[in-house]
Amino acid sequence: xxxxxxxxxxxxxxxxxxxxxxxxxxxxxxxxxxxxxxxxxxxxxxxxxxxxxxxxxxxxxxxxxxxxxxxxxxxxxxxxxxxxxxxxxxxxxxxxxxxxxxxxxxxxxxxxxxxxxxxxxxxxxxxxxxxxxxxxxxxxxxxxxxxxxxxxxxxxxxxxxxxxxxxxxxxxxxxxxxxxxxxxxxxxxxxxxxxxxxxxxxxxxxxxxxxxxxxxxxxxxxxxxxxxxxxxxxxxxxxxxxxxxxxxxxxxxxxxxxxxxxxxxxxxxxxxxxxxxxxxxxxxxxxxxxxxxxxx
Amino acid sequence: xxxxxxxxxxxxxxxxxxxxxxxxxxxxxxxxxxxxxxxxxxxxxxxxxxxxxxxxxxxxxxxxxxxxxxxxxxxxxxxxxxxxxxxxxxxxxxxxxxxxxxxxxxxxxxxxxxxxxxxxxxxxxxxxxxxxxxxxxxxxxxxxxxxxxxxx
Numbered sequence: 001x002x003x004x005x006x007x008x009x010x011x012x013x014x015x016x017x018x019x020x021x022x023x024x025x026x027x028x029x030x031x032x033x034x035x036x037x038x039x040x041x042x043x044x045x046x047x048x049x050x051x052x053x054x055x056x057x058x059x060x061x062x063x064x065x066x067x068x069x070x071x072x073x074x075x076x077x078x079x080x081x082x083x084x085x086x087x088x089x090x091x092x093x094x095x096x097x098x099x100x101x102x103x104x105x106x107x108x109x110x111x112x113x114x115x116x117x118x119x120x121x122x123x124x125x126x127x128x129x130x131x132x133x134x135x136x137x138x139x140x141x142x143x144x145x146x147x148x149x150x151x152x153x154x155x156x157x158x159x160x161x162x163x164x165x166x167x168x169x170x171x172x173x174x175x176x177x178x179x180x181x182x183x184x185x186x187x188x189x190x191x192x193x194x195x196x197x198x199x200x201x202x203x204x205x206x207x208x209x210x211x212x213x214x215x216x217x218x219x220x221x222x223x224x225x226x227x228x229x230x231x232x233x234x235x236x237x238x239x240x241x242x243x244x245x246x247x248x249x250x251x252x253x254x255x256x257x258x259x260x261x262x263x264x265x266x267x268x269x270x271x272x273x274x275x276x277x278x279x280x281x282x283x284x285x286x287x288x289x290x291x292x293x294x295x296x
Numbered sequence: 297x298x299x300x301x302x303x304x305x306x307x308x309x310x311x312x313x314x315x316x317x318x319x320x321x322x323x324x325x326x327x328x329x330x331x332x333x334x335x336x337x338x339x340x341x342x343x344x345x346x347x348x349x350x351x352x353x354x355x356x357x358x359x360x361x362x363x364x365x366x367x368x369x370x371x372x373x374x375x376x377x378x379x380x381x382x383x384x385x386x387x388x389x390x391x392x393x394x395x396x397x398x399x400x401x402x403x404x405x406x407x408x409x410x411x412x413x414x415x416x417x418x419x420x421x422x423x424x425x426x427x428x429x430x431x432x433x434x435x436x437x438x439x440x441x442x443x444x445x446x447x448x
Contacts, residue, residue, distance in 0.1 A: 226447055228447075230446050230447055231446060231447035231448050232447075232448065233447075234448070246347060246348070246349065250343070250346075250347045254343070254346070254347075254430060254431060254434045255434045255435070255437075255438045256339070256343050256434055259336060259340070260335075260336045260337075260339040260340045260343050261336060261441075262434060262437040262438040262441050263438055263441075263442075264438075264441045264442060264445050264447050264448070265442065265447040268438045268439075268441070268442040271438070275431070
């Protein structure tokens with residue numbers, strides 16, 4: 001009996017140790033950034049294509065005010081409500097004291113400068129595919145934006161989802177590096193894939209999630225319930241979306257659907273970003289969407 | 297006996313449908329949808345030209361833009377009665393927030409009128425002028441849809 005108990009205790013301790021090791025937040029080594037020179041223009045383009053302002057600008061901010069990354073927008077989910085934090089360059093309220101490496105760790109590993117896991121409401125599951133050069137440039141660009149001292153709102157997430165360390169287990173299961181669509185036959189498709197799967201994080205809304213809140217890549221872009229509880233986010237694979245290339249391009253640049261209705265909901269924020277992107281990039285996104293495997 | 301029950305059930309089903317179908321706001325909802333459709337039709341002409349799907353024609357563009365501007369000048373007060381929001385009646389996607397934010401709704405329709413007026417001036421002046429004005433119209437449509445229309 002005593003022996004069994006000892007064995008159990010040892011087993012438990014080993015289990016806990018393994019959990020502690022595998023759930024440890026990952027970071028990138030600083031040497032990976034050697035030789036990367038930030039480019040502000042590129043950083044601005046990443047900022048637009050990544051849709052940073054869509055979540056981190058104050059709710060209802062317009063035009064210039066969208067560059068004040070005060071945070072505060074709430075994201076309801078099955079696990080509670082997440083609030084986008086202040087990521088303006090304010091040294092204490094925002095992320096003004098972050099190094100480029102801190103941003104790399106946040107975007108590619110979902111790890112904070114203090115070494116904690118971020119909740120995947122911050123879409124690092126897709127940002128992880130962002131190139132280091134793009135992140136270093138984005139970091140430099142973010143530093144040029146206005147600083148605001150509005151304190152970040154704590155997330156409203158209950159037990160057990162509020163145990164940050166357990167996100168290490170979630171990441172182990174669902175933070176898979178690499179692309180959803182494996183083949184990209186042309187440079188245009190490759191660029192489109194990068195814009196959609198790495199920066200644009202389109203799949204975060206357009207793909208259904210499993211019980212643990214992870215995107216189901218087998219149903220990639222097949223549409224999903226709207227997390228706000230009202231309506232659905234449409235299927236944008238060729239199974240349902242029959243818009244032409246011209247229709248898609250025009251929608252991205254103007255917000256008009258083929259029957260001249262306008263985008264609604266969060267998509268209006270997305271259009272605000274898309275309409276500022278280069279025609280070549282919009283064409284690449286269009287090509288990627290038209291080439292998606294049909295999913296009913 | 298079974299027949300009677302069936303009749304009663306069918307009758308009840310019909311009555312229930314009738315209750316849903318006939319709301320006092322049906323006319324107003326149909327009117328505002330028709331108004332939106334007229335926006336859409338005229339925008340279709342302007343947008344089709346901007347998009348390159350139809351050939352630019354200054355007269356046709358001007359006519360569509362004038363229609364659009366005229367539509368923004370019509371009073372829509374009677375189209376939006378209290379209690380005709382999504383959830384309260386069938387076939388409405390208007391969010392209840394619309395009725396709680398009249399000053400903002402007014403400001404947004406003012407922006408729509410300004411964008412349509414700019415389009416009216418621009419539409420006959422060449423394809424580039426039309427293209428320059430259509431973004432403002434789209435933005436004004438979208439601003440209201442974003443705030444006050446339930447997503448599909």
